[in-house]
Structures are given as structure tokens and as C-alpha cells.
Amino acid sequence: MxxxxxxxxxxxxxxxxxxxxxxxxxxxxxxxxxxxxxxxxxxxxxxxxxxxxxxxxxxxxxxxxxxxxxxxxxxxxxGGRVAALGLEINVDYLSACVVDLALTVRLRYTQAVDNRAASPVETLARLQKLIHRAVDEARAAGLVIAGSTLAVPGPVNGGLLHSAPNLGWHDVRVGDLLETGGEPPGVEVENEANLAALGELWFGTGHGDFLHVSGEIGIGAGLVVGGALFRGARGLAGELGHVVVSPDGPACRCGGRGCLEQYAGQEALLRAAGLPAPAPRTAPEATSPDDAVATSGTPAAPGGVAELVGRLRDGDGPALEACARAGRALGIALTSATHLLDPGTIVLGGVFAPLFPWISGPVRDTMTGRLTAMRHAVPEIAVSRLGADAATLGAAGQVIHRVIADPGLHLAAARAVPAPR
Amino acid sequence: MxxxxxxxxxxxxxxxxxxxxxxxxxxxxxxxxxxxxxxxxxxxxxxxxxxxxxxxxxxxxxxxxxxxxxxxxxxxxxGGRVAALGLEINVDYLSACVVDLALTVRLRYTQAVDNRAASPVETLARLQKLIHRAVDEARAAGLVIAGSTLAVPGPVNGGLLHSAPNLGWHDVRVGDLLETGGEPPGVEVENEANLAALGELWFGTGHGDFLHVSGEIGIGAGLVVGGALFRGARGLAGELGHVVVSPDGPACRCGGRGCLEQYAGQEALLRAAGLPAPAPRTAPEATSPDDAVATSGTPAAPGGVAELVGRLRDGDGPALEACARAGRALGIALTSATHLLDPGTIVLGGVFAPLFPWISGPVRDTMTGRLTAMRHAVPEIAVSRLGADAATLGAAGQVIHRVIADPGLHLAAARAVPAPR
CATH class of the missing domain: 1.10.10.10 (Winged helix-like DNA-binding domain superfamily/Winged helix DNA-binding domain)
Structure with a gap:
């Protein structure tokens, strides 16, 4: 036996x-x-x-x-038959993409919607329409979806989203709320920072061993080592946003004090620059999947950050000082992260990508002052070029890599589909 | 081709x-x-x-x-033919062990000597005598040493020991200073905290995914994931001692400020308890390898820590407060480490093992306060049972695991040795 x-x-x-x-x-x-x-x-x-x-x-x-x-x-x-569906729920958009076995991106949708104004059930119903549309289009192209991964903005373990404080979600079994009717066969749920790091590896500029920092309202990170994601014992590794910058600092939503998010998260950054956080848009009464737009770029940067970038370009004092302060805090957290993780490169993504010209200097200076005596070199600090597409692409790419590692599981389903005409 | x-x-x-x-x-x-x-x-x-x-x-x-x-x-x-040599240079002892292919410990020596009072060349000459003795005894038992790993107290990359501040060594190519005459064939040099974690995995109580904390004068850590050591891009991961506890805290030997070592390293701990650091013993003029003692236990805890343990048992106020303060700092650094690495268990080793009854409570309380809201569970905090033997055993075990993974490299050398009589 x-x-x-x-x-x-x-x-x-x-x-x-x-x-x-x-x-x-x-x-x-x-x-x-x-x-x-x-x-x-x-x-x-x-x-x-x-x-x-x-x-x-x-x-x-x-x-x-x-x-x-x-x-x-x-x-x-x-790449003509087997494909994967990548999905993402983030604070102000939903997105979906289909990637084939040869890692070619076959289609990509982004739907702007404020998910803070909706319940998990409402958001997932909206996502489901996007899924059906993507599956239908894929089928029409002769593709069979071998599986799907959904990126969510919070730590996930065994399908349970522990906490997505920026959506206001706690302990949500996201996969159970999705009724896909078997297409795709099962949706795996994974932290968006982890998937964004994998997206950077397979579709972006990440190479070697690198730490990808996903700066949004929350700050997450994904570490890629030897071509694979480092997940930790329960898949909860990479929570850079809650690394302690100052033990007696401001209280954080996580229950701790002085976490990085309190200094360099999008809201802290905008507040320090004297800008309001972007007002939550009202969700449309009924959102048809036709509202989704096929896009080959990335969603526009959130209003608040776009405004901040404008002020930085104009040399606005409070904006520059806010970025410098956030950069120093990010430099301290990345110093601790470098001592523990030893990444070869650090890729700054999410909102840190448009802010890179102003924030990367203070990050690098802080790290250089603290790391060089012991290590000779500070990791290279690079800018992400995928932006907000990284997580969705990583989600689809993860399915494809699993199919290639164990194709036997997918032979029967793939045989049942006629070749495209 | x-x-x-x-x-x-x-x-x-x-x-x-x-x-x-x-x-x-x-x-x-x-x-x-x-x-x-x-x-x-x-x-x-x-x-x-x-x-x-x-x-x-x-x-x-x-x-x-x-x-x-x-x-x-x-x-x-x-286990009758092929074996490995594990070696360690630490601040106040040298040690060697021979472990066979079946992971049975065949012999083990520890030599008490203050290596701060000696140059790298002197210390390595002393280690070499220990190596010759171990190789001779192994040969007499019909064993052939397939390889050797040497544990050193500092970060190592490509054979270069960057910095062992507690020995006063900087940029030492340790392997090049050892003249073994081909027995063992090449000595690999590796950070002691990494090897102690592997020793805990193969010979101790470490199981699953765990972070092993090596508390000595310096503080290091080794993370084991899926049965393998997590090394980082340059092998410099796990430097827990330099995780930032407080960004404006006391200056550290590493060039940073407010590093964990400044709060919970052996010297900081003894100072806070009102105890002197143990005086460096004078190195013997000439140390014969006969001074080495075969031992199946661990070297005695350094004087200062033994004295501290005595005071803690007596309920001495400053000693208890020093431990509580060190435990809180360790708890903050381990909070950051847990957010980044997500270990299943944290094993406290080195001087934290004898201090465990007093230090583990403040560590656990600090982590619980900061971690539970986001993660539901704090990693289990466990005590190491190997103590100071962990690194030497891990060093030998690493060679054995490599031989088993790629035995072809060792066939010729092993065939050339007659079977034991």
C-alpha cells in the first residue's frame, strides 16, 4: 500500500x-x-x-x-489549452487576469470600486461576475482554467483571511463565499504582498533573492529566495508594516505600538504632508461586469498619492519632510529586515513606486548608516515596474507554476476541452 | 556537452x-x-x-x-566508515566532535581557552591540534572524515568571516589560516547561530519550523524552515542581535543604535544586574591538545551568568529587573522577527537557556500584547536542551546531510580506507 x-x-x-x-x-x-x-x-x-x-x-x-x-x-x-486565473480584491479595485501555460497574459480586467463601502458578501458577488466573464472569454479562446488564486490585502492561513484592517474584514473564509460552480475548480486565497513578490519575479524586474515591499494603506512584503516565496510556518511571513520602529510610538490597528505603518503607511504619509486621505467613493448601486475595463496598464495612483507626488514635484516643504520622515522609518524597519532576512535586492512597490524619487534616498541613507560596518554592503534599493498589477499576475503565475510541477492533476480536465477552432 | x-x-x-x-x-x-x-x-x-x-x-x-x-x-x-568533523571557535572555548553517517556522535572534545587573548593565527593553530587529534582517533576507529564545518561567532560569506566583534576579529579568511594537510579535505566556515539551529534540528528538540536564538555575548538566530536553514542571499540572515529595538538607543559595535544586543546581550544583562562581565582568563603559554577534555555534556556557563542565575534564585531585585528588561527588549525584537519570519516555535538557547525561567515570561508577555490581535497565536517559546554543544553538532551534521544528498563526491575517498578490524 x-x-x-x-x-x-x-x-x-x-x-x-x-x-x-x-x-x-x-x-x-x-x-x-x-x-x-x-x-x-x-x-x-x-x-x-x-x-x-x-x-x-x-x-x-x-x-x-x-x-x-x-x-x-x-x-x-x-500555451494554447491550459491557463490560470489571477484575481485581486484591494481597497479600491477588483482585478482579474488570465495567463496561459507559457506565461503569456491573455486578458486582464480592472474594476474601480471602493470595497470599504461594501460587505465581504457584496464584494465577492461583484468579483464573481468578473470571474464568470473571464472564464467565458477564456473558454471562447479554447482555454481551460486549471485553477485560480485570489490576492487579498491581509495575512491568510489555510484559506482564512485573519485580518484585512484596511477593508475592515476579520476572519473571513473568502473561498467559501465564492460560488464559482466549479469554474475555476477551487480558488486559493493568498496575501497580496506575497503574490506581488511572485509577480515581480515572473513578470517584472525581480531577480535573484529579493524583498518586494507592497506599500499601500497597509505595508506588506514578500521575500523571494531561490525562485520561491518564503512563507513562514503559517504563511504569515513578510508583515513588514508591523515591524517595530519605535517601541513607545503611536498605537497601531494591530494592537502594537510604533509599527512601521504608523510612520510610512499611505494614511500616515498623507497626514504628515497635510493632505486628506482620499475620500471613499460611493460604490455604485449595481455594478455590472461591463464596468470593468480591459487594461494593459495599472490603475491610476490613488488621488491622495497623486496629489502628494504633484506637491513633491513642486518642492513643497511639508510634503518633502513627510517623505523624508517616512523614508527614515522605512529605513529602520528595512535595517531590521536585512539583519533577519538578508535580501540581495529590495524592490519598492505600491505607492512607494511613484514616491521612489523622494523616498529612496532617506531609506538608503538610514540603512547605510546602520548596516555598512557589519555587512560591507547595503542591499540594492530598486523600484517596481509592475505597480498594482503585480499581485494579480503573481496569483495567476503561481497556478501555472504548480501545474508545471504536477501536471498529472490537470490531465483529465485539460483533455476534456476541445482544441480551439 | x-x-x-x-x-x-x-x-x-x-x-x-x-x-x-x-x-x-x-x-x-x-x-x-x-x-x-x-x-x-x-x-x-x-x-x-x-x-x-x-x-x-x-x-x-x-x-x-x-x-x-x-x-x-x-x-x-x-555509520561504520564515513564520518564528519564538527568544529567551533567561540569566545571562551574550542570544541570538536566526530559524527558518523548514521548521525551517531562518535567523539567530542571541548577545550576551555580565552580566545579574546589570542590572535586568529594562535587560535587556529590551537584548533589545528584538536583537529589532528580528532582525525587520528577517527582513523583508528576505521572512519574516514568526509568533510568538516567550523562554527564561528559572526556573519560569514564565501568563507570570509566579516566581523566577530566579541573575538575582536574582522575580515578573517578562517579556512585559509587552517593548514589541515588535506585531512579533513577542506573546512567550511559558517556562522555559529546558523549551525546551532541545525544542531537543534538534528540532535536536539527543534521540530517543524523554528527560530533558534543563540544568546551569548552577541545574539544570533538561525531559522529552520522545512528541515533546512534559511540563509538569505549572502548567508547573513538571522542577525537578531542587531534588530532595532529603539532607534535612538545606545550606540552598538555594529555602527547602529538601539540594537537588541545593547539590551539583552550577556554584557548588557550583567551590567544591568550590577555584576561585572567575566574577566578574560589569561591564555596558557602553550596549550597542548591534552588539555582538551572529552565531554558528553556542555561547558559550564560563563562565571557571570552562573552568578546571575544564583542571584535570580535568591530573588535579588536588580537581577530580576535586569532579566525583565532584557526579556521585554527580546520580546520586541522577536515581535518584529515573528512579523517577518513567522516561525512556529522560538527556541531560546545559549545564556538564555539557564535564564529561561526568569526571561521567558517577559518575552512571552511582550509578544502576546503586540501579536495576538493580528495573528491569534504567539509562537511557542521553548528552551534549548543542547546548550553550547548545538553549534558543533550542527556543523558535523551539515556535512553528513550533504554526503547523503550527493554521495558520489565521496565514493573514491571512502573506498580507499580499509574497513575497521
Whole structure:
């Protein structure tokens, strides 16, 4: 029994090995795949056959086999059948994207809506319409959605969103409130800061080992090490916003005092600059999915931050001082983070991306003063280029990477869908 | 060429797969190994033969093959030939241990000596005598040392010890100063806090994902996730002692201000309790390796901390207040660490182990006040049971785990040594 289970898991592992090698080295012949993986030719041919049936690979003409000089049909990864749905709920928008197995972005929607003015049930009903639209369009293009991940602005463990203070949500089982009718098959829920870091890795400029800082009203971070997200024991790692900057500082919504968010979160930053926080817009009575706009860019920066950027460009004193103060606090928290995590690069995303020209200097100066004697080098401080799209793209990319690692789970569903006309 | 390299690396991977499976499931037949790994019986038999020649596995009589009912010879991991040397340089002792492939501790020496009174060259010459003695004794027992790791009290990157402020060492290439004459073949140098965490994992009570805190004069930490050490981009992760507790606090040797070490390091703690730091002992003119004592316990706690423990037992006010203050600072730094790393358990080691009854309460209270609203649970706070042995054992264990993961590198050396009489 145990050995039968092991045997199945070894078959699944080998199928993932073959598809992973096709992705890395394709186009590649079956003979070369057998040579590289150490599996028998019969096993490789059977697996390639299964992957062809599922539309995960395609045969791309013939290629001369380098080793033996005989011609063989080459196999490549195919984005034509299997795809993933990436979703995001954030404070002032919903978004969805479809990414295929070759990591090509096939469609992308963003719907501006103030989710603070709505209950979880209302917000999720709205998201569901976006999901149906995305699934329908994907199906029309001959794609089957292998799975979906939803990015939410708070720590998640085992599907439970513990707390999204900026939405006013606590202990919400987000997945249970979504009734997708099996399309996509199950929605995994994950912290947006984690997914934004993965988005930066797969679609943005993140490379090597880096810490991606998601600065919104809350501040989160995602650490990528060796191409994978560092999640911690319960998936709650990366809560940079609650690193202690000053132990007796202002009270924080988390129950602590002097957390980074109290100095460098969007609201603290705007207040310090003498700007009001952006007023919550009223949610439309009924939001049709037609309100969603297909977009290839990022939603506009929130009003308050756009106004702050304008004042910074004009050399406004309080605005400059607010940024310098937030940058020093961010520098202290990132000093502690660097001592603990040792990232190679720190990528500043979210609202810190448009504020980068003014905030990165104080961050770097603070870190240099505190880190150089012991470490010789301060991590490189870089700006994110994906902006608010990072989390949604990371959500879809995570599904694709899991499909490639264990394609066996998706063979049957993918076979059942006719190839696009 | 590329495919030939891949082919070799696949062979090495499969050899590691077989030995790893023997370790996990042994005694196990060749037929079962083929079934489990998906490799052909011929391949498995060849690999088992190589591992037998190298003394890494042994045949343990016959075992009935559960699947087919035919008898087969079972293969088990053998600790009789291949072993690893673990070494440590700390402020007031040197130590060495030999651990075999089955993770049995074969011998262990500790030599009390004040390394602050000596140059790196003197200290390493002394360590070398300990190495020769350990290698000679191991050889007499029929063991071959596959490799060695040396634990040092400071951050290490690529063999370079950046800074061990409590030894007064800066930018020392420790491995280059050791002339071992090829026995052991190369000494890897690694931070003691990292290795202590691994020692806790393999030989102590660490389980699951945990953060091990090495409290000495400096404070370090090692994070174990999924059975592996989290090292960061340059191997410099886990420097808990320099997490910022209060941004305008006392100046620290690292160049920063208000670091945890300034509140909870051994010297700060003793000073706050009204106790002198332990006076550096004078190093003996010439230390013979015969001064080293084989020990199965841990070196005595340093004088100052032993005295502090005595006062705490007597209910001394300043001592209790010093511990409470250090515990609150440790609680703040561990709050930041928990937000960033999300460990399942926090193991307090080094001097925090004997101080655990007095310091763990303030640590837990501080963390509970700051963490519970957002996370529901504070990580379990546990006491280390390995004490000062943790780093040396982790150093040897690291070599053993690498040999098991890639035994091919060690086959030739292991074959050259005659089996013990």
C-alpha cells in the first residue's frame, strides 16, 4: 500500500520532471528527454503522449537529434489549452487576469470600486461576475482554467483571511463565499504582498533573492529566495508594516505600538504632508461586469498619492519632510529586515513606486548608516515596474507554476476541452 | 556537452535518491528501491554496489520482499566508515566532535581557552591540534572524515568571516589560516547561530519550523524552515542581535543604535544586574591538545551568568529587573522577527537557556500584547536542551546531510580506507 502510494507519487514527480524539462529546454526530442531525465524512452513517450492529449505540449516539426544524428520530433510547451486565473480584491479595485501555460497574459480586467463601502458578501458577488466573464472569454479562446488564486490585502492561513484592517474584514473564509460552480475548480486565497513578490519575479524586474515591499494603506512584503516565496510556518511571513520602529510610538490597528505603518503607511504619509486621505467613493448601486475595463496598464495612483507626488514635484516643504520622515522609518524597519532576512535586492512597490524619487534616498541613507560596518554592503534599493498589477499576475503565475510541477492533476480536465477552432 | 553534464548530474541525483531512500526506509531490498525510485533494477544494483564498496550502506541479512514474496538482501545505512568533523571557535572555548553517517556522535572534545587573548593565527593553530587529534582517533576507529564545518561567532560569506566583534576579529579568511594537510579535505566556515539551529534540528528538540536564538555575548538566530536553514542571499540572515529595538538607543559595535544586543546581550544583562562581565582568563603559554577534555555534556556557563542565575534564585531585585528588561527588549525584537519570519516555535538557547525561567515570561508577555490581535497565536517559546554543544553538532551534521544528498563526491575517498578490524 505504502509502496503503491510511493509509486504513484514517483510517476507524478517524473511527469513534472518531463514537463519542467520541456519548459526549460524546449523544443527538445523525446530521446533527449530520456537522456536528460534518466527515464526510459518508453516512459518518456507515454508521458509526452499524455501531455500532448492535454494540450500542455505541442510537436514543433522535426529537429536533428544532436547525440545520434537521427531526426526526431521536437516537443515544446504550449500555451494554447491550459491557463490560470489571477484575481485581486484591494481597497479600491477588483482585478482579474488570465495567463496561459507559457506565461503569456491573455486578458486582464480592472474594476474601480471602493470595497470599504461594501460587505465581504457584496464584494465577492461583484468579483464573481468578473470571474464568470473571464472564464467565458477564456473558454471562447479554447482555454481551460486549471485553477485560480485570489490576492487579498491581509495575512491568510489555510484559506482564512485573519485580518484585512484596511477593508475592515476579520476572519473571513473568502473561498467559501465564492460560488464559482466549479469554474475555476477551487480558488486559493493568498496575501497580496506575497503574490506581488511572485509577480515581480515572473513578470517584472525581480531577480535573484529579493524583498518586494507592497506599500499601500497597509505595508506588506514578500521575500523571494531561490525562485520561491518564503512563507513562514503559517504563511504569515513578510508583515513588514508591523515591524517595530519605535517601541513607545503611536498605537497601531494591530494592537502594537510604533509599527512601521504608523510612520510610512499611505494614511500616515498623507497626514504628515497635510493632505486628506482620499475620500471613499460611493460604490455604485449595481455594478455590472461591463464596468470593468480591459487594461494593459495599472490603475491610476490613488488621488491622495497623486496629489502628494504633484506637491513633491513642486518642492513643497511639508510634503518633502513627510517623505523624508517616512523614508527614515522605512529605513529602520528595512535595517531590521536585512539583519533577519538578508535580501540581495529590495524592490519598492505600491505607492512607494511613484514616491521612489523622494523616498529612496532617506531609506538608503538610514540603512547605510546602520548596516555598512557589519555587512560591507547595503542591499540594492530598486523600484517596481509592475505597480498594482503585480499581485494579480503573481496569483495567476503561481497556478501555472504548480501545474508545471504536477501536471498529472490537470490531465483529465485539460483533455476534456476541445482544441480551439 | 550540455547533455553529458546533465546526464552526470542526473546520475549523481539518482545516487543521492537511492542513499536518501535507504536512510528513510532501510532496511530495504534492491527490488523495493527500484520500485520506489522508478529507476531500473540494474541501475539500483550498480548504485548499491558502489555504496557498499564505500562503506556507506551495509547488507543486513535477508528480508522477505513484501510485494513479490521472494526473499531479498536488505540494505541499511552504515555509520561504520564515513564520518564528519564538527568544529567551533567561540569566545571562551574550542570544541570538536566526530559524527558518523548514521548521525551517531562518535567523539567530542571541548577545550576551555580565552580566545579574546589570542590572535586568529594562535587560535587556529590551537584548533589545528584538536583537529589532528580528532582525525587520528577517527582513523583508528576505521572512519574516514568526509568533510568538516567550523562554527564561528559572526556573519560569514564565501568563507570570509566579516566581523566577530566579541573575538575582536574582522575580515578573517578562517579556512585559509587552517593548514589541515588535506585531512579533513577542506573546512567550511559558517556562522555559529546558523549551525546551532541545525544542531537543534538534528540532535536536539527543534521540530517543524523554528527560530533558534543563540544568546551569548552577541545574539544570533538561525531559522529552520522545512528541515533546512534559511540563509538569505549572502548567508547573513538571522542577525537578531542587531534588530532595532529603539532607534535612538545606545550606540552598538555594529555602527547602529538601539540594537537588541545593547539590551539583552550577556554584557548588557550583567551590567544591568550590577555584576561585572567575566574577566578574560589569561591564555596558557602553550596549550597542548591534552588539555582538551572529552565531554558528553556542555561547558559550564560563563562565571557571570552562573552568578546571575544564583542571584535570580535568591530573588535579588536588580537581577530580576535586569532579566525583565532584557526579556521585554527580546520580546520586541522577536515581535518584529515573528512579523517577518513567522516561525512556529522560538527556541531560546545559549545564556538564555539557564535564564529561561526568569526571561521567558517577559518575552512571552511582550509578544502576546503586540501579536495576538493580528495573528491569534504567539509562537511557542521553548528552551534549548543542547546548550553550547548545538553549534558543533550542527556543523558535523551539515556535512553528513550533504554526503547523503550527493554521495558520489565521496565514493573514491571512502573506498580507499580499509574497513575497521
Amino acid at each position: 505504502t509502496q503503491a502510494v510511493r509509486h504513484d507519487s514517483m510517476r507524478a514527480r517524473n511527469l513534472g520532471l518531463v514537463l519542467g524539462e520541456v519548459r526549460r529546454s524546449g523544443p527538445v526530442t523525446r530521446a533527449a528527454l530520456a537522456e536528460i531525465t534518466g527515464l526510459t524512452k518508453t516512459t518518456v513517450s507515454k508521458m509526452v503522449g499524455d501531455l500532448l492529449d492535454a494540450g500542455m505540449v505541442t510537436e514543433t516539426g522535426t529537429l536533428r537529434d544532436g547525440e545520434r544524428g537521427r531526426p526526431g520530433t521536437a516537443v515544446s510547451l504550449s | 550540455t547533455q553529458a553534464v546533465r546526464h552526470d548530474s542526473m546520475r549523481a541525483r539518482n545516487l543521492g535518491l537511492v542513499l536518501g531512500e535507504v536512510r528513510r526506509s532501510g532496511p530495504v531490498t534492491r527490488a523495493a528501491l527500484a520500485e520506489i525510485t522508478g529507476l531500473t533494477k540494474t541501475t539500483v544494483s550498480k548504485m548499491v554496489g558502489d555504496l557498499l564498496d564505500a562503506g556507506m550502506v551495509t547488507e543486513t541479512g535477508t528480508l522477505r520482499d513484501g510485494e513479490r514474496g521472494r526473499p531479498g538482501t536488505a540494505v541499511s545505512l552504515s
